[in-house]
Amino acid sequence: MSSIDSIRQNPALADELSKEMDTVRETCTSCGACVKHCAFLNKYGDPFTIAGRLRSSSITEAVAFECSLCGLCEAICPQGVQPARMFLAMRRSAVDKGVAEMKPYRRLLSYEARGHSRLFAHYAIPQGCDTVLFPGCTLPGTRPAATAALTARLHELVPNLGVVLDCCHKPSHDLGRQEFFATHFGAIRERLLKAGVSTILTACPNCTKTFRAYGDGLEIRTVYELLADAEGPAPERSAVEVMIHDPCPFRHDEPVRAASRKLLEVRRLSVHEPKRTGRRTQCCGEGGSVGCVDAALADNWTSSRLEQSEGLPIAASCAGCAAMLRRAGADAHHVLDLYFHPVETLSGTIKPSGFLAGYLNRLRYKKKLKKTIR
Numbered sequence: 334m335s336s337i338d339s340i341r342q343n344p345a346l347a348d349e350l351s352k353e354m355d356t357v358r359e360t361c362t363s364c365g366a367c368v369k370h371c372a373f374l375n376k377y378g379d380p381f382t383i384a385g386r387l388r389s390s391s392i393t394e395a396v397a398f399e400c401s402l403c404g405l406c407e408a409i410c411p412q413g414v415q416p417a418r419m420f421l422a423m424r425r426s427a428v429d430k431g432v433a434e435m436k437p438y439r440r441l442l443s444y445e446a447r448g449h450s451r452l453f454a455h456y457a458i459p460q461g462c463d464t465v466l467f468p469g470c471t472l473p474g475t476r477p478a479a480t481a482a483l484t485a486r487l488h489e490l491v492p493n494l495g496v497v498l499d500c501c502h503k504p505s506h507d508l509g510r511q512e513f514f515a516t517h518f519g520a521i522r523e524r525l526l527k528a529g530v531s532t533i534l535t536a537c538p539n540c541t542k543t544f545r546a547y548g549d550g551l552e553i554r555t556v557y558e559l560l561a562d563a564e565g566p567a568p569e570r571s572a573v574e575v576m577i578h579d580p581c582p583f584r585h586d587e588p589v590r591a592a593s594r595k596l597l598e599v600r601r602l603s604v605h606e607p608k609r610t611g612r613r614t615q616c617c618g619e620g621g622s623v624g625c626v627d628a629a630l631a632d633n634w635t636s637s638r639l640e641q642s643e644g645l646p647i648a649a650s651c652a653g654c655a656a657m658l659r660r661a662g663a664d665a666h667h668v669l670d671l672y673f674h675p676v677e678t679l680s681g682t683i684k685p686s687g688f689l690a691g692y693l694n695r696l697r698y699k700k701k702l703k704k705t706i707r
Contacts, residue, residue: 448500
């Protein structure tokens with residue numbers, strides 16, 4: 334049974350949550366290592382305590398919507414506990430019971446719905462194509478120049494490349510909308526497989542994580558790895574330094590993290606590693622959509638990341654991370670902007686597009702795909 338089918342056929346959410354709670358209670362020693370680095374755990378206690386409070390009904394599943402699901406607690410835990418699994422199960426249970434309030438997420442869910450709508454979605458899969466670029470929702474809208482350059486370069490590396498514009502529905506997944514996610518992502522996966530697609534090239538970390546977890550039958554590779562493999566040795570670095578920000582979904586993906594660094598280094602940028610990097614990277618503040626219900630918790634992550642940048646420009650392989658950090662005042666850029674247009678990006682000549690312009694950029698990109706890929 335595929336993982337997406339297992340979601341569809343697992344109505345016993347209470348059993349799932351109980352199992353995750355038991356696992357946490359059996360393995361967490363309440364050492365406090367994770368609590369030191371997380372404002373959410375500081376507020377509610379270590380995972381062992383939270384599981385116990387949930388059992389005694391002194392808290393409800395709704396508190397899980399204040400967790401960013403970033404996975405830092407797992408990376409820090411000396412016992413290898415995975416609390417985010419329990420917090421996601423809590424979210425799913427809350428939705429299943431009808432006690433999860435979705436109004437705070439209306440704008441996010443509308444964004445998700447538009448990405449999957451007939452207006453913005455498009456499957457440009459030529460005859461005999463087995464590899465498609467799945468750029469995600471945000472990159473084509475906010476960074477049209479980088480998206481165009483990426484598409485052109487990938488066509489050189491994969492001549493019969495297809496491009497699929499759609500939403501992977503990661504927002505619904507993380508909000509615990511299990512049935513909705515399974516139905517809509519499952520339809521995307523089945524459509525790709527039916528079209529003969531076997532390889533997905535992803536640019537968005539969230540799309541990458543979603544396809545790897547539920548895209549059974551599909552090989553998932555990031556564009557960062559493909560681009561880096563096509564490059565030769567990095568030249569001597571210049572004095573221009575940027576801080577690398579690893580997105581949470583790439584926490585355990587060392588090859589992707591290494592590829593992102595190489596793409597910066599081949600443009601003669603010197604990569605500065607912050608205090609929390611790699612497996613122990615910190616959330617930008619956008620994770621889990623926490624800002625929709627507790628802006629202070631989300632801001633805690635963002636402020637901490639800005640402090641670690643020490644005033645340097647920030648490079649992130651996630652359009653969402655870059656946007657979150659820019660809104661907080663950071664000079665944050667997407668890795669692909671710095672790879673394809675380093676001078677223009679650092680000088681401010683090329684800037685990410687705003688909300689409305691982003692939708693127009695997505696429509697323009699779709700229109701171009703219709704003309705160039707039949």
